[in-house]
Amino acid sequence: MPLRDMTAGDLDEVLRIEQGVHAHPWTRGNFSDALESGYVCRVYEVAGAMLGFFVLMPAVDEMHLLDISIAATHQRRGLGRGLLEAALQIARGMNMQRMLLEVRPSNTAAIALYSKAGFAEIGRRRGYYPAENNAREDAIVMECKL
Numbered sequence: 001m002p003l004r005d006m007t008a009g010d011l012d013e014v015l016r017i018e019q020g021v022h023a024h025p026w027t028r029g030n031f032s033d034a035l036e037s038g039y040v041c042r043v044y045e046v047a048g049a050m051l052g053f054f055v056l057m058p059a060v061d062e063m064h065l066l067d068i069s070i071a072a073t074h075q076r077r078g079l080g081r082g083l084l085e086a087a088l089q090i091a092r093g094m095n096m097q098r099m100l101l102e103v104r105p106s107n108t109a110a111i112a113l114y115s116k117a118g119f120a121e122i123g124r125r126r127g128y129y130p131a132e133n134n135a136r137e138d139a140i141v142m143e144c145k146l
């Protein structure tokens with residue numbers, strides 16, 4: 001799957017996708033911080049149209065998957081699986097020992113995607129995410145050994 005580095009000039013389009021698929025989207029500041037911090041940020045485009053992206057944070061020998069999103073109009077076509085495989089390949093290429101992520105228990109699509117790719121639950125973080133009506137939602141922590 002051909003990917004390219006995300007740049008500051010991509011953020012309008014990245015935010016358009018992000019806001020279309022997340023109830024609690026990352027802000028422009030979150031993405032520009034990730035770029036400035038040197039996180040591994042890649043986009044997937046077809047004929048100049050951005051269809052998805054991911055953000056990976058390297059931490060010693062662990063890679064943290066912070067965000068992976070496919071445009072709402074292009075989901076369920078295998079692109080999420082392809083992007084996740086590409087992310088795992090990058091992490092292996094950097095000699096990371098494992099990939100970690102947090103996911104909302106309500107996000108059954110993402111949990112199914114991660115489980116198929118070899119991730120398993122290793123714990124929970126209580127009240128990790130903001131939710132509707134000032135409530136909080138736990139995070140499931142998942143790991144994939146590389």
Ligand SMILES: CC(C)(COP(=O)(O)OP(=O)(O)OC[C@H]1O[C@@H](n2cnc3c(N)ncnc32)[C@H](O)[C@@H]1OP(=O)(O)O)[C@@H](O)C(=O)NCCC(=O)NCCS
Nearest residue numbers: 021067068069070075076077078079080081109110112113
């Ligand atoms: C999670 C996400 C990236 C999956 O992308 P996608 O391109 O639609 O996924 P794929 O087509 O590659 O699907 C791979 C597998 O994931 C699972 N899956 C994906 N979407 C699903 C859904 N809506 N319901 C149930 N399972 C789903 C299936 O097991 C699927 O395999 P199958 O099509 O053979 O049944 C996409 O739904 C998305 O962008 N969601 C919003 C952002 C998000 O929640 N990101 C994760 C947290 S940061």
